Amino acid sequence: MAMTTSVDGRPTRMRWVLIFGRQAWLWVALVLLGLLPIIGGATGLISDYGFLQLSLMIVYSIAVLGLSLLTGFNGQISLGHGAFFAVGAYTAAILIDHWSWPYWATLPMAACTCFIVGYLFGLPALRLEGHYLALATFALAIAVPQILKYKHLEALTGGVQGLNITKPSAPLGLPFSSDQWMFWVALVVAVAMFWLARNLLNSRSGRALTAIRDDAMAASTMGINVARYKTVIFGISALYTGVAGALHAIIFEFVAPDSFRFDLSINLLVGMVVGGMASLPGAVVGGIFVQTIEKYADAVARSISGQLQLPIDIEPWTVYGVALIGLVYLMPTGIAGGLARLWAMLTRRSAGKTCSS
Amino acid sequence: MLHSRTLLIVGSSVLCLTLALTPASAQKRYDEGASDIEIKIGNTNPYSGNASAYGQIGRTIEAYFKLVNDQGGINGRKITFITYDDGYSPPKTVEMVRKLVEEDKVLLVFQTLGTPSNTAIHKYMNQKRVPHLFVATGASKWGNPKEFPWTMGWQPDYATEGLIYAKHILADVRDPKIAVLMQNDDYGKDYFNGFKQGLGKEADKIRQVATYEVTDPTVDSQMIQLKNSGANVFFNITTPKFAAQAIKKAAEIGWKPVHYLNNVSISVGSVLKPAGLDASQGIITAGYLKDATDPQWNDSPDMIVWNKFMDKYLPQGDKSSSYYIYGYAAAATLVQVLKQCADDLTRANIMKQAANLNEVEIPVLLPGIKISTGPTDFYPIQSVQLQRFEGEKWKLFGGVISNER
Numbered sequence: 001m002a003m004t005t006s007v008d009g010r011p012t013r014m015r016w017v018l019i020f021g022r023q024a025w026l027w028v029a030l031v032l033l034g035l036l037p038i039i040g041g042a043t044g045l046i047s048d049y050g051f052l053q054l055s056l057m058i059v060y061s062i063a064v065l066g067l068s069l070l071t072g073f074n075g076q077i078s079l080g081h082g083a084f085f086a087v088g089a090y091t092a093a094i095l096i097d098h099w100s101w102p103y104w105a106t107l108p109m110a111a112c113t114c115f116i117v118g119y120l121f122g123l124p125a126l127r128l129e130g131h132y133l134a135l136a137t138f139a140l141a142i143a144v145p146q147i148l149k150y151k152h153l154e155a156l157t158g159g160v161q162g163l164n165i166t167k168p169s170a171p172l173g174l175p176f177s178s179d180q181w182m183f184w185v186a187l188v189v190a191v192a193m194f195w196l197a198r199n200l201l202n203s204r205s206g207r208a209l210t211a212i213r214d215d216a217m218a219a220s221t222m223g224i225n226v227a228r229y230k231t232v233i234f235g236i237s238a239l240y241t242g243v244a245g246a247l248h249a250i251i252f253e254f255v256a257p258d259s260f261r262f263d264l265s266i267n268l269l270v271g272m273v274v275g276g277m278a279s280l281p282g283a284v285v286g287g288i289f290v291q292t293i294e295k296y297a298d299a300v301a302r303s304i305s306g307q308l309q310l311p312i313d314i315e316p317w318t319v320y321g322v323a324l325i326g327l328v329y330l331m332p333t334g335i336a337g338g339l340a341r342l343w344a345m346l347t348r349r350s351a352g353k354t355c356s357s
Numbered sequence: 358m359l360h361s362r363t364l365l366i367v368g369s370s371v372l373c374l375t376l377a378l379t380p381a382s383a384q385k386r387y388d389e390g391a392s393d394i395e396i397k398i399g400n401t402n403p404y405s406g407n408a409s410a411y412g413q414i415g416r417t418i419e420a421y422f423k424l425v426n427d428q429g430g431i432n433g434r435k436i437t438f439i440t441y442d443d444g445y446s447p448p449k450t451v452e453m454v455r456k457l458v459e460e461d462k463v464l465l466v467f468q469t470l471g472t473p474s475n476t477a478i479h480k481y482m483n484q485k486r487v488p489h490l491f492v493a494t495g496a497s498k499w500g501n502p503k504e505f506p507w508t509m510g511w512q513p514d515y516a517t518e519g520l521i522y523a524k525h526i527l528a529d530v531r532d533p534k535i536a537v538l539m540q541n542d543d544y545g546k547d548y549f550n551g552f553k554q555g556l557g558k559e560a561d562k563i564r565q566v567a568t569y570e571v572t573d574p575t576v577d578s579q580m581i582q583l584k585n586s587g588a589n590v591f592f593n594i595t596t597p598k599f600a601a602q603a604i605k606k607a608a609e610i611g612w613k614p615v616h617y618l619n620n621v622s623i624s625v626g627s628v629l630k631p632a633g634l635d636a637s638q639g640i641i642t643a644g645y646l647k648d649a650t651d652p653q654w655n656d657s658p659d660m661i662v663w664n665k666f667m668d669k670y671l672p673q674g675d676k677s678s679s680y681y682i683y684g685y686a687a688a689a690t691l692v693q694v695l696k697q698c699a700d701d702l703t704r705a706n707i708m709k710q711a712a713n714l715n716e717v718e719i720p721v722l723l724p725g726i727k728i729s730t731g732p733t734d735f736y737p738i739q740s741v742q743l744q745r746f747e748g749e750k751w752k753l754f755g756g757v758i759s760n761e762r
Contacts, residue, residue, distance in 0.1 A: 049459035052452075149541065149570070160542040160570075161473060162447065164480050252451065254477055259448040261572065298442065316405075 033187055037180035051179040052251065053291065058186040059247045061287025062193050064271045065280065066240025071269075072278035073201060074233045075213030077130065080137030082265035083144040084238040086257075088114050088245025090148065093163045093255040094156055103168045103250045107189065110246035111239045118238020122231035141265040145257040162256025165249065182251045189247060193240060194280060200236075201280075209233055210278075241268075274327055276334025285335045293320060384700050390464030391702035396695060397437045398422070399457030399466045401474065402493075406444035407571055410597040410627040411470050413674070414493060415440045417684025418468060420670035421692075431695045434702075439463060445470075445571060447477035454478045458487055465490055465707055468511075468687055472496045472544035473571075475508075483507045488707045490694070491687055491737070495621070496547045500735035502712070507704075509711055509735045511687055515544065515619070516551030518643050518741065519592075521758055522617045523555025525641070525743065526562075526590055530615055534564045536588035538579055538603055540595060541568040548594045548619055564588045569599060576602050584612040593618045601632040608636030616640045620741070625650055625750065626678030634749060642751070643741035643758075646682045647721050650750045659720035686721045690728060690737065693717055725757045 036054070040046030046054075067081045091113045092106035101109075121140065128136050148157045157163070170181035200206050211219040212226055220226045249255045271290035276282025297316040305314045331338030390397040402415030422436040430436065439461050441453040450469065457463050465488035469475055472494040479498075482489035483505050491511035492499055495518065499510030526533050537552070539545035545568065553560050565586035567579035576599050583591065584607070591614040593603055600622035607616070618640050622628045625648070629637040647654045654660040663685060667674055674681050695702075697710040714737065717728045726740045740759040744751040 047460045049456050052455060052459075161476050164477070166480075252448070253481070254448065254451050256447050256473070256477065258446050258473075258572075 030187075030191065034184070037176055037183055041176060041180055048177050048179040051177075051183045055179070055183045055186045055251045056248070057288045057291045058183075058190045059244050059251065059287070060268070060271065060290040061284045062190050062247070063241045063244035063268055064275060064286035064290065065194065065197055065283035066237045066242075066244065067268050067272050068277060068279070068283050068286075069197060069200075069209075069240060070233055070237035071272065072282075073206070073213060074209045074230065074237075076125070076230065076234065077134040078137040078237070079134050079262075079265050079269060080140035081237075081241045081268050082260050082262060083137075083140045084114050084118060084241040085245035085248070085264060085268070086144050086148065086255075086260035087117055087238075088242030089249035089255045089260070090157060090163075090245075091242070092246035092249045093165055096165045096250070097158075097163050098156070104185070106250070107243055107246050110242045114242025114245075115235040115239040118242075119231055119235030121238070122234025125234065126227055126230055138262070138265070141262040145260055145262075148257040148260075158256075160257060162254060162258070165253055165255075167250065167253045179251075186247055186251065189243065193243065194283075197240070198280060205229070270324065274324070274334055276336035276338075279334065279336050281340075282334050282336035289335070293323070297323065386701045386703050386706070388464060388703045389462045391434070394434055395437055396431065396434050396702065397439065397461065397463040398691075399454070399461060399463035400438065400440040401443040401450050401453045401457075401469045402440055403445035403470060404442040406446070407598055408445035408471065408596050410624070410678075411445075411493070411680065412442075413627070413678055413680035414468065414470065414684040414687070416674075417671065417681050418688045421666070421685055421688035424666060424670055425692055431692060432699060443471075443474060445474065447471075447473045450474035451477050451481070454481065458482075458485055463487075464702065465704065467491060467691055468493045468684075470494065472547070473542050475499070476543060479505060479508060486704060488704055488711070490707070490711055491690060493683075493687070494544065496543055497551075498543075498547075502733060502735045507708060509708075509730070509737070511690065511737050512683075513620070513643075513645055513738050513741050514551075514736060515547040516554070517739070518620055519548040519551030519553075519594075520555035521643055521741065521743070522592060522641075523552045526615070526617070527556065527559060530590055533562050533590045533615075534586075534588045535562050535590045535592060536564055536583040536586050536614065537566045537592045538576060538583060538595060538599075539566065539568055540599070541570055544596075544621075545594050548592075552592060569595075571596065573599075577606050579603075580606040580612070581610060584610055588614055590615045591617065593622075595619070595622055597622045597624060597628045601628045604629070604632035604636050604640070608633060618642045620644060623751070624677075624679040626675040627680065629746065630677065637746050638748075640746045642744060642746075644744050644751060644753070645723055645726050645738055645741050646679060646686060647723060648679065648744075648751045649676045649682060651752075652750075663721055682721050686719050689719050689721075690714075690717075693719070723753070723757065 036046065037051065040050070063081065063085055067078060070076050070078055088110040091110040095101040095106045095109060096103060125133055125136055147153070149160050167178045167182065169178045170176040208219065208224045208229055211222065211224060212229055216226050267290050271286035272283070274289050275284070275286025294316065297319040301314045301316045301319045327335065333341065400415060400418065402412050403409050404412040404415065419438050419440060422438045425431060426435045439457060441456070443449040443453050454466060454469065457466060466482060467490050469478065470493035475492045475494055486507055489508040491509060493511070495510065495512045495515040497514040497516045499508055500514065526535065537549060539549050556562060565583055565588060567582050569576045569579055580603055591607070593600060593616060595603055600618060616639065620643055623642045623644060647660060649660070666685070667676055667681060671681065693714070694707065694711045697713065698706050712730045712732050712735065714728050714730045719728055723742055726738065728737045730737050740757050742753050742757050743755050744753045
């Protein structure tokens with residue numbers, strides 16, 4: 001197997017595998033995903049509700065990626081990314097509802113707003129390390145739903161009842177439902193965001209970020225401006241999550257403070273850990289996990305209590321907890337990491353066999 | 358020759374087929390979710406979370422449709438009832454209702470519970486033109502056929518109920534100083550606005566208003582605040598869990614106002630028993646359903662049937678909970694509408710028949726309370742009777758108060 005070697009001596013192929021999995025697989029998967037609305041729509045295999053689910057998985061992948069940039073790659077723990085998600089969602093919803101902006105124009109606006117909010121929050125957060133930062137961000141996650149309900153903001157945010165917005169339909173009279181169209185939009189945005197993240201992580205700045213995570217003092221002796229990197233990545237991380245929030249608002253057609261309770265922040269964090277920290281494929285797995293786990297936990301809980309006829313009711317949260325403990329125990333590096341290790345083991349074994357024979 | 362004979366046979370058989378099919382297709386008309394053998398009905402209920410006491414309503418409806426199916430269904434069609442848990446969380450309701458309409462392809466959505474949850478799907482249901490029938494909330498906005506012709510409420514609306522309490526306070530309590538505890542959403546505000554309207558010029562009698570969020574763990578601090586306002590009348594606008602907490606806390610801190618409790622939390626089993634029956638004495642509310650714990654209904658035929666239904670289909674159900682009565686009556690109303698639809702099970706006809714109920718008697722409603730709707734009247738039940746909690750049951754007093762629009 002021929003391996004090209006890059007300037008710094010590391011095999012580039014290895015780096016590709018680390019960052020994005022095998023490239024060919026990636027392209028095939030993306031093309032298949034892109035064709036889904038055509039195939040699924042024509043055969044009727046995937047309902048509009050199905051596309052809604054798929055779009056939400058993509059949305060949460062972007063949000064988990066945002067958190068992963070901060071926590072996974074830079075080592076700053078955040079329990080409050082639900083708050084940035086909410087800010088992004090409300091930015092989009094308010095712009096569409098009150099000022100009738102076109103939906104696509106709200107995405108860059110949500111990105112800017114969240115970058116600024118994230119950057120500003122990152123400034124004082126600089127003084128906080130580890131658990132203290134986690135607590136500060138946690139406070140943010142708890143405060144935001146209350147702020148959204150605040151009486152004097154009600155005219156803008158719609159208060160407890162939230163805002164209903166109308167989902168955009170496909171442009172130019174294309175024969176696709178709005179759910180199919182928004183699936184495409186989400187996919188394109190996600191691909192762009194992941195591509196940007198990969199480039200960022202592959203750059204000098206990306207190496208600086210991970211260097212800070214591994215040892216901040218050593219990084220600063222190398223001439224890295226730790227404070228600036230930390231605040232900027234806080235902003236970028238919030239930007240990613242905010243764009244995800246804006247997409248969520250448009251796709252879901254509805255925002256309410258209840259959508260952004262602090263369990264959302266916890267879910268994003270759990271999704272990141274389960275998917276695989278500091279890994280781009282891990283963010284995708286994490287996004288899928290965030291969107292699906294509750295429903296599966298509910299279904300599993302029901303079928304277990306239905307089939308075994310247990311005298312006690314099994315709560316979905318019990319199933320969720322057991323699944324979580326199992327996953328962390330079996331795959332300490334997350335699902336993506338676990339699968340990669342499994343793959344590596346399998347290929348090594350088969351490679352070993354061919355050598356010996 | 359052969360050719361023309363074949364033509365004749367084909368021609369005549371086509372004619373026969375057309376004759377056979379035409380009247381049939383004129384009689385039976387279906388929209389998505391209905392067929393010769395099935396009627397699909399969707400629902401969401403809070404089976405988990407802070408408002409899970411309401412989940413009994415969903416279970417009762419499920420059981421009632423089982424009973425209807427066991428008795429042969431409606432005009433020969435069996436009901437398939439699909440109900441999902443939304444945890445009283447509007448975003449969850451949006452998702453589940455979209456699943457019901459787009460994936461499960463239900464004919465209609467029935468008794469979705471909660472004012473915030475129904476507000477979240479209000480626009481969607483009317484855009485999709487899917488009947489959104491007899492929602493389990495009394496907000497006054499469900500009776501707006503001009504703007505939302507696909508949505509209809511069921512129970513008496515909150516604003517009217519609040520107004521009735523206000524009138525009663527002014528007539529009955531000397532020098533009232535009023536404290537209000539309300540849930541901070543449209544449901545709470547609806548009650549409160551009706552209440553204020555009822556007080557009219559006397560609105561300054563309201564000394565203190567405290568609010569809580571449905572996600573709050575308790576209302577203890579609000580209760581202390583209300584007691585300290587020196588009020589002698591308490592209007593309690595809360596959902597079951599918080600209602601029980603408020604009643605209990607008032608007793609604990611020794612606050613004994615004239616207590617008005619909103620109808621949504623009058624369940625003896627789910628609210629008053631957990632709060633303590635001693636603490637619940639003297640509470641006043643407005644009812645429209647029979648109370649299963651009240652011995653005066655022991656011999657009424659509808660309650661005998663209801664008791665048999667509970668024993669057979671919900672043997673574990675606590676008969677003292679009013680939600681089993683509520684779900685039963687609501688389901689019976691829908692069955693009446695579907696019977697009226699006969700073989701025309703289109704969504705348009707369902708709305709037409711739902712708006713065509715004339716003084717219909719539904720089991721387990723209080724005597725004298727009937728269901729009436731019309732093309733401009735989307736408020737099915739508009740009468741209540743005041744009742745006071747004495748001993749272990751509600752005791753009715755005064756006559757039936759009606760507010761037919």
